[in-house]
Amino acid sequence: MGKPAGRRILVAVVAVLAVAASAAVVLRVLAPAEVETVARGAYPAAPSPPVGVIGRLPVAPLVVDGRLRVYAGARQVYADQPVSGKHRVTPFWSYRRWPAKLVGVLADGTTVVSRWSDGKLVALDARTGRVAWRADGPEPGAVPKPRRTYAATVWDPAGLHVTRAADGRTVLVAAGPGAVGGYALADGRPLWRSAVVRGCRTDVGTTATGELVGVDTCAGPAAVEFRDAATGAVRTRWRPPDAPDRLVVTPVGCRDGHSACRGLRTSGQGDETGRGWLVGAGEPVAASALDGPDTELDGEHAVSAAGGVVIGRSARTGEELWRRADLGTVRILATEPGRVHLLTERRELVTLDPTTGAERSRFVLDIGRDGTGWQPGRAHAVDGYVAVERLREEARPDDDDQGYFLMAEPVLLAAT
Numbered sequence: 001m002g003k004p005a006g007r008r009i010l011v012a013v014v015a016v017l018a019v020a021a022s023a024a025v026v027l028r029v030l031a032p033a034e035v036e037t038v039a040r041g042a043y044p045a046a047p048s049p050p051v052g053v054i055g056r057l058p059v060a061p062l063v064v065d066g067r068l069r070v071y072a073g074a075r076q077v078y079a080d081q082p083v084s085g086k087h088r089v090t091p092f093w094s095y096r097r098w099p100a101k102l103v104g105v106l107a108d109g110t111t112v113v114s115r116w117s118d119g120k121l122v123a124l125d126a127r128t129g130r131v132a133w134r135a136d137g138p139e140p141g142a143v144p145k146p147r148r149t150y151a152a153t154v155w156d157p158a159g160l161h162v163t164r165a166a167d168g169r170t171v172l173v174a175a176g177p178g179a180v181g182g183y184a185l186a187d188g189r190p191l192w193r194s195a196v197v198r199g200c201r202t203d204v205g206t207t208a209t210g211e212l213v214g215v216d217t218c219a220g221p222a223a224v225e226f227r228d229a230a231t232g233a234v235r236t237r238w239r240p241p242d243a244p245d246r247l248v249v250t251p252v253g254c255r256d257g258h259s260a261c262r263g264l265r266t267s268g269q270g271d272e273t274g275r276g277w278l279v280g281a282g283e284p285v286a287a288s289a290l291d292g293p294d295t296e297l298d299g300e301h302a303v304s305a306a307g308g309v310v311i312g313r314s315a316r317t318g319e320e321l322w323r324r325a326d327l328g329t330v331r332i333l334a335t336e337p338g339r340v341h342l343l344t345e346r347r348e349l350v351t352l353d354p355t356t357g358a359e360r361s362r363f364v365l366d367i368g369r370d371g372t373g374w375q376p377g378r379a380h381a382v383d384g385y386v387a388v389e390r391l392r393e394e395a396r397p398d399d400d401d402q403g404y405f406l407m408a409e410p411v412l413l414a415a416t
C-alpha cells in the first residue's frame with residue numbers, strides 16, 4: 001500500500017529543503033570571499049629593544065615601520081606586535097581571501113601590499129589592517145609552493161617590486177609571465193600595463209632610479225631591458241660585452257628584496273663568478289669590486305667576505321677602504337642600508353658599518369638552550385632587525401620541512 005499523498009508531498013518538500021540547505025552551505029564555504037579583521041588597539045610605538053636575539057618564531061616575519069611583524073599564510077596575511085616580542089602572538093590585524101592563494105607580500109612605509117594567485121593586488125594600511133585599495137594585476141603564473149616559514153613569500157615576493165619615480169611618486173610594479181604593470185602605491189591607480197611574450201622574458205627587480213629591470217630573449221640574444229617604472233616605456237636594451245647567450249642577471253645593493261637596487265651582477269648559467277655593474281642614469285657602469293658571489297653593495301660601498309678576510313671597497317673605483325681579518329671564516333648573511341650582517345662559524349652575528357668596517361654589534365645567534373648546531377637558510381634585514389631561518393646541519397634542498405628545519409620555531413629575530 002502506498003504512502004498517503006500528503007505524506008509523499010511532505011517528504012518531497014523536506015528533501016528539496018535539505019538539498020537547498022546543503023547547496024547554500026557549499027556556496028557559502030566555496031564562494032569567493034574575503035575577511036578583513038582590523039586592529040582593535042592603537043598603533044604601537046616603535047620600541048628600542050636591547051641588542052641581541054629577541055624572538056623565536058615559527059614563520060618568517062617582515063618588520064614593517066619598525067613597529068609590526070607581518071606574516072604570510074596560504075590564504076592570509078596578518079600582523080602581530082610588539083615587533084620585539086619573544087614569540088608570535090594573537091594577530092593585531094588579519095586579512096584573508098578565498099579561494100585565491102597568497103603569493104607575495106611587500107611593505108613600503110605603512111602600506112602592506114599582498115599579491116594573490118588570481119592576480120589581485122590588495123594594499124592594507126599597516127596601522128589598522130584596513131584595505132586601502134584593490135587593483136587587478138597580472139596573474140603571477142606558477143609560483144613554487146613555499147616552505148612552512150613562508151620566508152620566500154615575505155622576503156622575496158615573486159614579481160612584486162617598488163621604486164621611486166623621477167617625480168617622487170612611489171610606484172609598485174607587478175610582473176607575470178604574460179603581462180607587467182605599474183601602479184601608484186598611494187592609491188593603487190593603474191599607471192600602465194604592457195603585454196609580454198610568455199617564456200622569453202623574466203623580471204629581475206627595480207633600480208633606485210625608477211626603472212624595472214628584466215632579461216629579454218624575445219627579439220634575439222639575451223639583453224637586459226630597462227623600463228621606466230612610472231610609464232612602462234622601455235628606455236634601453238643593454239647587453240654586457242661578451243655576454244653569453246643564456247644570461248643570468250642578479251640584482252645587488254637593493255633596499256628591500258629586489259626593489260630599489262643600485263647594482264647588477266651578470267653571468268652565464270653555471271658561472272659562479274659574474275661581473276658587477278652599477279646602475280643609474282644611462283647604461284650600467286662596470287664595477288669590478290662587485291665581481292664574485294661573495295660581495296654585497298651598500299650605496300657606493302662594496303663589501304666582500306672570502307678566505308677569512310672581509311674587505312670594503314669603493315664600488316665605483318675598486319679602491320680598498322678597509323679590511324678586517326680578525327673575524328675568522330664568515331659569510332655575508334644579509335645587508336641593509338648602513339649595515340652589513342656577517343655570520344661566523346661560531347654562529348655569531350657581527351654587524352659592520354660598510355663605510356668604515358667599524359663593528360656595530362656582535363652576539364651569538366642563540367636563544368634559550370637551542371644551541372648553535374645549525375646552518376643558515378634564508379635571511380632578511382631591515383631597520384636594524386635581522387631574521388634568519390635555522391636549518392638542520394645535514395639539511396638538503398629536497399628534504400621535507402620536518403627534515404629541513406631545525407625545530408618547530410626555526411626563525412630567529414635579532415636586533416643589531
